[in-house]
Amino acid sequence: MKSFMKVSPLRLLDMSVEKKLGPGNLGVLIARAGVGKTACLVHIAFDRIFSGESLVHVSVEETPDKVASYYNVIFYDMIKILELENEEDLRLMVERNRMILSYVKGSFSVDRLRRSLGNLKQNLSFAPQTIIIDGLDFEVTPREFFEELKGLSKEFSTETWLSALSHRHKLTKNEEGIPYPCSEIDDLFEVIIHMDPTTEGVYLKLLKDHGHTLGQHVSVRLDPNTFLVVS
């Protein structure tokens, strides 16, 4: 999967000091509605799976079928664009190393996730290195929740990626330049990425890289159709 790795959105982190999110840490993608947070998270998932890791994809309020269909669409696009031949092997690799956990009707909690991860480990010997959480409403989620989530990441030695919805009309930023809805809780995240759609493509801009000072415009440009790195 070398060809995919070269164009995976996580190449953004190659330009960072730490080069990765790391176990026990939280990372977040911030973007407005429709920009492609889920697609980007799915690409991150593929990046981790094809690197030989296992992953849990947590969906808040969407069913597993919907989540799986995101993966399928992006997978088959990728196969076509990158002209990959070992489709069946790759598909099996994804199936074996990805677990979708869906929490609907307000069921999501860190405790429930902890129990599920425990069950996966005990009964299936499935211990993910990465957790993706998509669909969490940052506007109504208290700080304590993210603190607990960070605790869980450390407990299970996973790196946890989340998506956060921003709004056109809510432009507040904190002193570090971190926009709403993460401006009050940015201390809990080691990596913060902003997705900015332009006419040339979607820019992934690194806003926080652990505690390091960032140079100007650490970013990559993604093809808006494939979410693969163009430059």
Next chain:
Amino acid sequence: MKEDIQKLRNIGISAHIDSGKTTLTERILYYTKRIGVIHEVKGKDGVGAKMDSMELEKERGITISSAATHCLWKGHRINIIDTPGHVDFTIEVERALRVLDGAILILCAVGGVQSQSITVDRQMRRYGVPRIAFINKCDRFGANPYRVLNQLREKLGMDPVLLQLPIGLEGDFQGIIDLVKMKALYFEGPHGESIREEEIPDQMLEEASSYREQLLDAATMYSDDLAEAVLDGHETEEMIHLALRKATLAKTLTPVLVGSAYKNIGVQPVLDAVNMYLPSPTEVETRALDLDRDEAEVFLKPDPGLPVVALAFKLEVTPYGQLTYLRIYQGSIGKGDELIITRNRKKIRVGRIVRMHADEMEDIERGYAGDIVALFGVECITGDTFTDGSVNYSMSSMHVPEPVISLTVKAKDNKSQENLAKALGRFSREDPTFRTYVDPETGETIISGMGELHLDVYVERMRREYKADVETGIPEVSYREAITQRAEFNYTHKKQTGGAGQYGRVAGYMEPSKGESYEFVNAIKGGVIPSEFIPAVDKGFLSCLEKGPLLGYPVLGIKVVVNDGQYHPVDSSELAFRQAAVGAFKQAYMKAKPIILEPIMKVSVECPSEYQGNVMGSINQRRGIILSSTEDGTFTTIEAEVPLAEMFGYATVLRSLTQGKAEFTMEFSRYGKAPESVVEEIKKAKTTSRRGGK
């Protein structure tokens, strides 16, 4: 005679096994004077309870098929369907709930909310059935109705409200405190038929007041009048009943009563609660689909003057013909009326119309909207909608759970074979969750159902009712073969020993195709094989797919390309080229590294979240791959792919792992490569069966 529909109640009694449903019903029939003598369920007096009319039911002490009866209580007519509690008979409960307006959920004061209580509650919610709860067996050792009340909240997510308190428990259970009347009730006489009202015992006053306060808190949410009256201290019994009724009909509150049917304590108040809190047919919204307007939803009104709409919810074959139980939703049905079955537009004339009382019939002239009746001699299936022809409506189909377990069934002799066929025909007509078919590959007759007990009972019925002596076994899994790489062939079929000979040569290659289907490509150039022989070549290859050379299983997903060959001007024929193709196939097949494929099923297990780990483990042990898990409040649904060969007996395992609180469905997903260990077992089994001359 038409009666006041407001005073009609169509109710079901549902619960977990051995919660005392049939005992309760027996008492109800006694107090409403439908029967003169009470018979216990396990037939201690050699007779058996009235509602357990089937022989097997009486023998095993369980209720198998639902039976219907009706009774009168304080000016109300109550149609009761007594339904089985075993999870294997879910279809009976589903059917009953589809046509009933209200239900009594019975719980055991000792066992509390058990597996089938959860399933039944889910069924009641699915059909929007308002219910009251009766915590039975308060006389048993370990009885704790207060624990059961909490379980109703936690495990079923209900909002239960106690209307009564037990006076004493276990061996000391003497009576109940009615929290609405604030009186103690004692049940006296040989069968508890007379009720003595007394003041509440002093030692229970405080507790009673506290629970009454909780009752009023809950009820006042539904009545401003009651709320005001409570503030003034002037609330009346009627106000409380009205508020509770409103809440029950809205399905936001569940009134809870306590008692012991066996000890004849607390049954009459249950009947009062049915009258007071459960709906009449006019208070239940019923919808149908208008087939003339693209299945647009229409609301039915229980008005005898409107066009007839009725639903057949149970069929029973009796010595006198088929008995069809109908719920009349609209209009009326009388002797001599002409009806139409919506499904097939067949006209039927109503001959005899009866009201059922377990297995006894009572002839009537006419049945009216809201009522449950039975017709004789009507050919139809469960779920059929009947109208008078002036409307073209269909009731929405009943939710029918998919069968989860299958067995082979084989008659031991010819006479049994005939009888077996009749039995299978009847059972599958009566019960949509009982299915039967002949496996085209193995020739075995397969029966499938909701569980081992479900099939066990049918096999027993085949033996007893149809005198079909049968043996059962596990069906064979339908494996497949597939090639994994390209292999060339170049084969000549030649028989030229004088006279008319045969000659044909085909050359090319085979390789795995993209899908599961067979693909034939004619890449012949220069007419080396004349075009008239090409179809024969195709047919030759096709004929080899039925039984693959590896282990005799059908071959999937193969692409054959013929790009060269040779013919003889005299000896070549269709037969010759067909044979050449067969030879070419055999020549190349093993070089193409064939493998065995096994059917992989998509399995979906729904269980309380506390069993997520157990279920995951059980799937993992069956070579399953878990794809996802969805949590929805207290329940988790786990989706997985599991080889079919590993799923036999899973229903029983799942039941024991989750105390019967889980359900699962299974459907075919795809074929996957069978592991070496499985292939070895198949080879061994085939060798053994060949040696055994089976």
